[in-house]
Amino acid sequence: MTPDSLPKQDDEQAVPRPEITDPADERAPVDPALFEQVAAEPPFTRAVTATPLHLETAGESHTNRWVTWNGYTVPEVLSDLTDEYRALRGSAVLMDVSPLVKYRIAGRDALAYLERLAAQPVAPLAAGHAQHVIFCEGGGFVLGDGMLFRLADDEYRLVTEETHLAWLADSAEGFRVRVEDVSATLGVLSLQGPLSCFMLTEIGVDEAAALEPGAARWVSIGGMPVYLSRTGATGDLGYELWCDAEDAPHVWRAVMSTGQPFGLRPAGFALRELARLEAGHPRAGHDYLSAFAAIEPRDMLPPAAIWPDFSIAASKGLFNGGAALRAAAHIAPSRRVVRLAVEGLEPVRFAAVSLGGKVAGIATSTGFSPALGANIALAILDTGALAPAGLAVLAERRDGLSIVETRLPARILAEPAFSHPRRMMVPAPSRA
Amino acid sequence: MRRSGNTYDVIVIGAGHNGLVAAARLARSGRRVLVLEASDSIGGAAATSEIVPGYVGPAVAHLIEGFPKRIERGLKLGRHGLRYAARDVPTVILNPEGEHLQLPRNRKEFARFSKILPRDADAYRDRVALLRSQAALIEPMLGELPPDMQDVAAMRRFLRRIVWRTAFSGRAMLEGLMQTLPESIGDRLDGEFESPLLKGALAFDATLGSAEGPYAPGTSFRAVWREALRMQGQGLRQFEGGTGALCDALASVVNSQGGDIRLNTPVERILVEGESVAGVELADGMAMHAPLVLSAINPRATLIGLMGAEKLETQQAMELCHAPRPGSTAKLNLALERAPVFPRLAAEHYGARLLVVPALQALDDAANACREGRFSCEPALEIHVPSIADRTLAPEGQHILSVIVHYVPYEAEGGWTMKREAFVQKIVRTIAAFAPGIEDAMIAGEILTPPDIERKYGLAAGDWHQGDLRLDRLLGFRPSPSFGRYRTPVAGLYLCGAGSHPGGGVTGLPGWLAAEAAMHPEGSRK
Ligand SMILES: Cc1cc2nc3c(=O)[nH]c(=O)nc-3n(C[C@H](O)[C@H](O)[C@H](O)COP(=O)(O)OP(=O)(O)OC[C@H]3O[C@@H](n4cnc5c(N)ncnc54)[C@H](O)[C@@H]3O)c2cc1C
Numbered sequence: 021m022t023p024d025s026l027p028k029q030d031d032e033q034a035v036p037r038p039e040i041t042d043p044a045d046e047r048a049p050v051d052p053a054l055f056e057q058v059a060a061e062p063p064f065t066r067a068v069t070a071t072p073l074h075l076e077t078a079g080e081s082h083t084n085r086w087v088t089w090n091g092y093t094v095p096e097v098l099s100d101l102t103d104e105y106r107a108l109r110g111s112a113v114l115m116d117v118s119p120l121v122k123y124r125i126a127g128r129d130a131l132a133y134l135e136r137l138a139a140q141p142v143a144p145l146a147a148g149h150a151q152h153v154i155f156c157e158g159g160g161f162v163l164g165d166g167m168l169f170r171l172a173d174d175e176y177r178l179v180t181e182e183t184h185l186a187w188l189a190d191s192a193e194g195f196r197v198r199v200e201d202v203s204a205t206l207g208v209l210s211l212q213g214p215l216s217c218f219m220l221t222e223i224g225v226d227e228a229a230a231l232e233p234g235a236a237r238w239v240s241i242g243g244m245p246v247y248l249s250r251t252g253a254t255g256d257l258g259y260e261l262w263c264d265a266e267d268a269p270h271v272w273r274a275v276m277s278t279g280q281p282f283g284l285r286p287a288g289f290a291l292r293e294l295a296r297l298e299a300g301h302p303r304a305g306h307d308y309l310s311a312f313a314a315i316e317p318r319d320m321l322p323p324a325a326i327w328p329d330f331s332i333a334a335s336k337g338l339f340n341g342g343a344a345l346r347a348a349a350h351i352a353p354s355r356r357v358v359r360l361a362v363e364g365l366e367p368v369r370f371a372a373v374s375l376g377g378k379v380a381g382i383a384t385s386t387g388f389s390p391a392l393g394a395n396i397a398l399a400i401l402d403t404g405a406l407a408p409a410g411l412a413v414l415a416e417r418r419d420g421l422s423i424v425e426t427r428l429p430a431r432i433l434a435e436p437a438f439s440h441p442r443r444m445m446v447p448a449p450s451r452a
Numbered sequence: 453m454r455r456s457g458n459t460y461d462v463i464v465i466g467a468g469h470n471g472l473v474a475a476a477r478l479a480r481s482g483r484r485v486l487v488l489e490a491s492d493s494i495g496g497a498a499a500t501s502e503i504v505p506g507y508v509g510p511a512v513a514h515l516i517e518g519f520p521k522r523i524e525r526g527l528k529l530g531r532h533g534l535r536y537a538a539r540d541v542p543t544v545i546l547n548p549e550g551e552h553l554q555l556p557r558n559r560k561e562f563a564r565f566s567k568i569l570p571r572d573a574d575a576y577r578d579r580v581a582l583l584r585s586q587a588a589l590i591e592p593m594l595g596e597l598p599p600d601m602q603d604v605a606a607m608r609r610f611l612r613r614i615v616w617r618t619a620f621s622g623r624a625m626l627e628g629l630m631q632t633l634p635e636s637i638g639d640r641l642d643g644e645f646e647s648p649l650l651k652g653a654l655a656f657d658a659t660l661g662s663a664e665g666p667y668a669p670g671t672s673f674r675a676v677w678r679e680a681l682r683m684q685g686q687g688l689r690q691f692e693g694g695t696g697a698l699c700d701a702l703a704s705v706v707n708s709q710g711g712d713i714r715l716n717t718p719v720e721r722i723l724v725e726g727e728s729v730a731g732v733e734l735a736d737g738m739a740m741h742a743p744l745v746l747s748a749i750n751p752r753a754t755l756i757g758l759m760g761a762e763k764l765e766t767q768q769a770m771e772l773c774h775a776p777r778p779g780s781t782a783k784l785n786l787a788l789e790r791a792p793v794f795p796r797l798a799a800e801h802y803g804a805r806l807l808v809v810p811a812l813q814a815l816d817d818a819a820n821a822c823r824e825g826r827f828s829c830e831p832a833l834e835i836h837v838p839s840i841a842d843r844t845l846a847p848e849g850q851h852i853l854s855v856i857v858h859y860v861p862y863e864a865e866g867g868w869t870m871k872r873e874a875f876v877q878k879i880v881r882t883i884a885a886f887a888p889g890i891e892d893a894m895i896a897g898e899i900l901t902p903p904d905i906e907r908k909y910g911l912a913a914g915d916w917h918q919g920d921l922r923l924d925r926l927l928g929f930r931p932s933p934s935f936g937r938y939r940t941p942v943a944g945l946y947l948c949g950a951g952s953h954p955g956g957g958v959t960g961l962p963g964w965l966a967a968e969a970a971m972h973p974e975g976s977r978k
Contacts, residue, residue, distance in 0.1 A: 132762040158767040187766070193773045194761025338727075340765045343941070 068093045071118035072207035072265035076272045080286045087289050090182075092119040095288035104287040105390055108254065108295060109438075111283030112213030114275055115292055117260070118268070121166075121183050122206055126175040127197035134168065134176060137191055137340060139323055141333050145170045150234045150251055153178070154323045154330065155187075156341030160348060161311035161320035163187060164304045165327075167251060169236060177202075181304040187312070191340070207268025211275060212258030212295065214440075217448040219279040220248070220259065228259065229447040242274035250448070255299030255438040257448055282452055297387045297396060300359045300436035302326055307357055307384040307398045318355065321400075325353035354403050355381070359433040360411070362395040368415040373399050373430065375412075380405030383413065391438040395428075406432065460486040460712075462970070463732055463742040465719045465758070466910065466949065468496025471748030472702035473963030474948040474970075476527045478744075479709035481971060486740060487706060488732065490718035490910060494703055496748070497911045498958045500696025504896040507787035509845050509852040510695040512900065512909055514836050515541060515805055518685035518959035519698070520595065526964075527705050534701040535692040537842035542804040543688070544797070545653045546835075546886045552797055553649060554804070575644045579654075586629050587679035589617055594954040595684050597965055598928035598937055633673050633923065638666035638812050652809035656832050660858055661916035661956060663780035665819030666812050670923050677921065681957060688805060692842050695958060722747070722759040722945065729944040732758075744970055748949035748963065750912030751919065751931040755940060763942060771932035778862030779902035779914030780822050784855040784879055787896040791851050792837060792887045803840035808833040808882060818859040825865035827875060831882050832858040853890075855879065862902040862914060872899060917956030918949050927953055938966040946970045 068074070069092050077095045085096040094116055098104065107113050125134065134142045138153040145151050150169040157163050166180035178188075188199045211219065220228035225239045225248065236249030244267040252258030263271050276284065293303075302308055311320040322345060323330040332345060360383065362370065367388035373381040381401035389396045395415075405411065411430040416423050442449055464475040467489035479485040493499060501511035524534065542561075545553040553569065556562035556576075566573030599610035618626045632640075637658040641651040655666035658675035665671075682688075691697040703713055721733040722745060731741035747754040752772040761769045794802070809815065810830035818828030834856040839845040846852050857879060864871040876899050884890050902914030912918055919931050928936035931951045938946045938953075948966030950956035 129762075132760075136762045136765070158765050190770050190773075191766040193766075193769045194756040194764075338763060338765070340767075343765065 071116055072268040073116040073118060073209070073272055076269050076276075077116050077286065077288075085288070089289055090119040090121065094119060096290050097288045098286050101290050101294070102390075104285055104291045105294065107283055107285035108213050108287065108291060109256070109391070110214070111285070112211060112216040112219055112279060113285050113287035113291060114272065114279065115210040115212070115287050115289075116272075117208045117210045117292065118203075118206070118265075120203070120208055121180045121201070122203045122208075123178040123180070123185070123188060124175070124200045124202045125178055125188070125197060127195070128174055129195040129197045130174045130176055133192065133195040133197045134178075136338060137188070138168070139330070139332070139336075139339055139341065139345070141336050142168060147172055148236055150236060150249055154327065155184075156323065156339075156345070157187075157311050158341055158344065159311070159320070160322050160341035160344035161314075162308060162323055162326060163310045163312060169249065171247075181306075182310060184310075205265055207263050207265045207271070209261040209263075209268065209272060209275065210252055210258065210292070211261060211279075212252045212254045212256060213284075214257055214442060214449070215279075215282055215284070215452055216258050217450040218452050219275065219282060219284060221450045222282070223274060223278045229450040231259075231448065232446050233444055241271050244271050244274075246271055253299055253301045254295035255436055255443060256295075256440045257442045257445075293385065294387050294389075295438075297385050297398060298389050298391055298436065298438035300398070300433075300439075302357050302398055303385065308400070321355065321357070322348070322353050325355055326357045328356070352403060355400055356403055356406060357384075357398060357400050358406065359436065360397040360399045360413075360430045361389075361392060361433050361437070362397065362413050362415065362428050362430045364395060364415070364428050365393065366417070368395055368417050368426075368428070370395070370397070370413040370415040370428070372414050373401060373405075373411060374414070374427075375405040375407060375410050380411070389437045394437075396433070396437050397430075408432075458731075458738070458740050460484050460740065460742040462486070462744045462746065463488065463740055464746045464748065464948070465722075465732065465754070466490070466496065466748035467494040467699070467703070467713055467715075468748050468910065468949065469498040469699050469702065469958055469960060470949050470963035470966075471496075471746070472699055472706065473523060473527070473960040474746050474748065474967040475711060475713075475963075476702045476705040476709075477964060477967035478746075478970065479706050479711040480527065481967075483744075485706060485709070485711035486742070487711065487713040488717045488719050488734070488740075489713065489715050491908070492715050494713065494715070495696045495699040495909075497905065497909045497916075498695045498699055499909060500694030501785070501898075503785050503787045503852060503898050507846050507850070507852050507896065508694060509785055509838055509854055511785070512783050512905055512911070513695050513958050514838060514854040514856070515688055515690060516685070516695065516698075516958050517688045518681040518957050518961070519689070520684050520959070520961065520964075521686055523960045523964050527702065529698070529701045529705070532701040532704040532708070534698060536689050537692040537838070538690040538803055539687060541688040541690060542801060543653075543807065544801045544804045545649050545807045545809065546794070546797075547649055548885060552794075552801070553647075553653075554801065555653070569647050569650060572645045572647050572650055576650065579644060582628065583676060583679045584683075585621060585625060586632060586676045587683055589614070589621065589625070589629065590676065591680040591683045593927060594680055595961065595965075597969055598930075598953050600937060601928045601933065629676075632676060634669050635672040636667045636669050637671040637675055638816065640672050641666075641812065648811035649809070651812050652815055652832070653807050655812055655815055656807060656809045656834075656858060659815075659819070660834070660856070661781060662920055663777060663819065663822055663859070665816040667816050668819075673923065674921065677926075677955075681954065681959060684954075684959065684961065690803075690836075690838055690841055693844055694838065694842075698958065719758060722754070724759060724763050724942055724945075727941075727943055729942050744944050744946070746946045746948040746963075746966055746970060749910065749918075750949065751935060751947050751951040753912055754947060755935070759940075759942065759945070765941075768934040768941060771934055777913070777915060777920045779905065779911070779916060780859055780861065781905075781914070781916055782857040782860035782875075782902060783900040783905065784853075784857060784876065785898045785900075786853040786855070786890075786894055787846065788851045788853055788890070788893040789895050790849065790893050792853060792890050792893065794887045802837055804836075806833075806835040806886075808835065808886065815859075822859040822861045825861045825863055827860055827864070827871075827878070829878070831879055833879070833882065834858070835883065853883075855883065860902060864901070868901050868903065872901070875899070875901075912951075915956075916950075918951035921955045926955075930955065938962075938969040943973070 087096040169177040231250045247262040383397035383399040386397040461483035497512040556565040723730040839851040905914040
């Protein structure tokens with residue numbers, strides 16, 4: 021379809037922008053952009069909801085393979101997954117992760133609000149740092165998890181995989197706090213890999229090396245202000261670059277042009293998933309369900325079922341789900357999210373996990389880990405099936421046009437398939 | 453425990469009558485009690501106030517129907533000066549055209565009633581009988597701690613008792629009650645009666661204190677609830693010295709037991725340590741300590757305003773997030789230089805509860821107008837002349853007039869400053885239609901719109917019940933499921949105002965039962 025065949029947008033009919041809410045009003049919870057009227061789609065067309073980096077990634081796409089992530093169209097694979105993986109582990113990759121859900125939480129009571137919201141203590145979090153947070157509903161079941169950045173004394177940014185605005189707004193009742201969905205206003209670039217720090221230094225961001233894991237600070241890239249954080253879920257050194265949506269393409273080009281000679285490659289969503297799987301991070305909505313989204317009660321999980329090292333800190337006061345979790349502290353969860361490795365040297369598809377022939381769980385994310393040279397998965401298993409041996413998966417392998425089903429032995433991985441000590445090093449290695 | 457000047461066994465927030473009942477009961481149990489009141493006088497919406505020097509009267513609530521004998525006896529209020537000026541006060545519906553209509557209390561009055569309304573008399577007798585039998589089913593629940601909804605055994609005992617009681621009174625009874633629950637009072641009355649006057653009065657009684665119109669679902673049950681509350685009490689009565697006399701007697705109990713009542717001392721914050729209450733903080737930053745704190749003010753104001761949402765989980769805070777429905781009842785107090793004259797009103801009825809009510813449709817219009825910030829051109833009034841039975845209220849030969857106005861908006865269209873005068877005019881003119889010349893007898897007056905009542909007497913949003921009496925907000929679900937049975941998630945912190953079971957009105961029951969819950973904390977949750 022040519023642009024001409026699309027109905028013209030009539031400027032006169034454009035609805036006026038709703039008034040921007042008073043920024044001083046800490047209780048106005050909702051980003052006004054959410055209520056902007058969107059012109060109706062003509063029949064039989066589908067609009068692409070683009071991220072601020074869409075043109076950049078589209079220009080890099082050699083495959084035209086796209087996926088929808090949180091409603092945004094992002095590249096699945098730009099060139100070749102194996103090549104992208106090789107860049108990730110050998111040099112660095114640049115990914116567009118703008119579809120992440122981002123909330124700005126600000127106001128006098130922001131800390132008290134977050135302390136009540138999250139299952140971990142958040143008071144120790146200093147400005148310019150980020151931490152992982154889990155949040156539960158009243159029954160102690162997980163609603164979601166995310167990274168919480170403290171931008172200033174009473175300003176935070178919560179970054180999650182799924183949207184939680186209703187819960188965040190409900191929880192704001194009685195707090196002098198303002199909760200806004202700022203997802204659309206920010207472009208987010210993820211620069212991950214052993215040479216990521218080196219490349220940032222090459223661009224002139226000398227501060228990158230000194231940044232501790234989880235720390236963040238404002239830097240300038242190509243003249244644009246960028247909030248640089250040493251975060252990412254690839255099990256390796258990596259950074260995320262947060263900037264204005266308008267600046268994002270310029271930042272992308274600045275990083276790409278500097279990094280390309282050293283092997284930097286753009287990468288898509290498939291690599292992000294693979295890297296996350298190798299690093300062993302469960303993804304909300306995929307490896308576990310928000311308690312509000314779970315239809316089957318058994319799909320509602322307490323934090324310890326997903327993050328085995330979770331426990332309620334002694335210093336932690338009241339928080340959502342806290343009473344229920346403390347009351348059930350002695351009861352082990354009946355299901356657990358675990359990392360699995362499956363025998364066999366070629367990629368296979370599988371879902372059901374069995375123990376002694378009986379179904380014991382299901383693999384929720386699967387992939388072939390080049391690091392381990394094996395199929396790996398995140399799976400949710402009945403606690404009774406956490407046996408050292410005897411687990412198996414029913415795998416499908418394509419053979420020409422036919423599909424061969426085989427039962428492959430599986431084992432629980434104690435450690436993630438990939439985790440490099442470089443991830444935690446300070447200063448970060450900044451030499452090629 | 454350390455007994456320094458700032459440490460007590462119990463702190464009660466708010467010296468409304470419920471706060472004082474709780475304080476008196478706890479003081480009598482030997483506890484050292486401190487009552488903190490924001491305003492410069494005790495009583496809240498159950499106070500006596502001065503209209504002009506020499507003329508005093510019930511400021512807000514004027515007639516008492518649900519105050520139980522066991523509270524009066526249990527606290528020995530008689531010994532502390534509580535007297536009744538009138539008992540078994542009759543109710544008379546003022547008729548603009550013909551004879552005024554007294555709601556019968558006995559056979560003789562019923563004979564007179566059937567002479568005036570021959571076609572409705574039998575239906576009225578049946579209605580009263582049905583209302584009483586239905587109210588009798590729920591009445592015992594109003595006087596006791598509601599069962600713990602989480603305690604299966606207690607719930608089972610509770611349900612078995614209801615089922616027993618209902619089974620005992622027959623299947624038709626149960627069906628009747630089930631039918632009543634969702635029904636509107638207007639529909640029911642339309643089906644039973646002819647007289648618009650009678651229908652208006654019965655609908656008025658069922659809806660007074662809420663903004664719901666006579667055709668709103670659930671209003672029929674409110675009549676049953678009110679009847680049940682009435683059964684807890686001792687009939688329609690009037691205290692000598694105005695409603696505030698009750699609070700004076702209660703305060704005297706508290707004082708005689710060594711308790712303190714401090715006026716002009718608003719509580720700013722409730723202090724919590726760990727998971728238990730530790731005391732309160734006053735406006736000047738001073739902390740008062742007590743292991744037990746009872747709050748007689750609105751549940752939301754208590755838990756979110758004074759304690760803070762960070763002490764509640766999201767779901768619990770959400771239950772309180774709906775701001776109370778603003779009150780819809782106003783009060784007019786007049787000082788008269790001579791006795792009002794109501795033509796055609798029998799002499800023995802001057803001290804009665806006098807109702808001025810339009811027909812059902814007009815009552816419904818008034819409810820709609822109220823919702824839109826207007827007041828109706830046919831106001832519905834409950835008039836009482838307390839100085840007839842109580843000569844202490846006004847100088848010899850002079851009187852005060854106490855008027856409750858139904859369906860008055862909290863926020864008037866155009867603002868109360870603009871509308872106040874017109875509103876008073878309209879009420880006075882309505883009264884003058886029944887008592888000609890009353891305008892000339894007026895020497896002073898005081899109008900209390902719902903926001904005035906909130907400001908002056910501390911009743912949140914001016915609401916009669918500190919949160920509407922909705923079907924889903926009764927018993928252990930009042931004010932909401934997490935805070936039923938007067939308890940809160942914070943150990944030692946209790947709610948004891950009209951926002952809790954069994955609701956508003958001068959009954960003392962929320963305060964009485966909250967004190968019971970506070971005295972037996974271990975028995976409340978198993
Ligand atoms: C117009 C009208 C007419 C009514 N007529 C009748 C009637 O005729 N008969 C009847 O039975 N009922 C009547 N009622 C209902 C009855 O008055 C109330 O339900 C009852 O008085 C509520 O008592 P309470 O003690 O629970 O609360 P309140 O009387 O509201 O007491 C609360 C007290 O707390 C104080 N306070 C508030 N905040 C603070 C703070 N931060 N620190 C310290 N103190 C604080 C307030 O000043 C107030 O004294 C009427 C209500 C209205 C609105």
